[in-house]
Amino acid sequence: MAKVKVHVFLKPGVLDVQGKAVEGALNGLGWAGVKDVRVGKLIEFEFDGEDPAGEAKKMCDTLLANTVIESYRIEVA
Structure with missing residues (x-):
C-alpha cells in the first residue's frame, strides 16, 4: 500500500482569481x-497496486488535473 500525494497548481501565466482574492484579504x-x-x-490517497506513481500520473491526466491550465507534482511514500 502506497500513500500518494498529488499537488495540483495553475500553470505560470494563468490568472489565479482565488490567489488574488487571498492576496487582497491578507x-x-x-x-x-x-x-x-x-x-x-x-489530493491524498492510498493506492494498492503496481506502479503507484505511473497510475497516479494517469489519474492526473484523466481526472485530477486540467492539464491545459494546471500542472501537478506526484509524491509516493
Missing part, C-alpha cells in the same frame, strides 16, 4: 508584503 488585514499568491490543491 493585504487588507495588514500583511502588505504579501504578493503573487497562488492557490492550489492537494
Whole structure:
C-alpha cells in the first residue's frame, strides 16, 4: 500500500482569481508584503497496486488535473 500525494497548481501565466482574492484579504488585514499568491490543491490517497506513481500520473491526466491550465507534482511514500 502506497500513500500518494498529488499537488495540483495553475500553470505560470494563468490568472489565479482565488490567489488574488487571498492576496487582497491578507493585504487588507495588514500583511502588505504579501504578493503573487497562488492557490492550489492537494489530493491524498492510498493506492494498492503496481506502479503507484505511473497510475497516479494517469489519474492526473484523466481526472485530477486540467492539464491545459494546471500542472501537478506526484509524491509516493
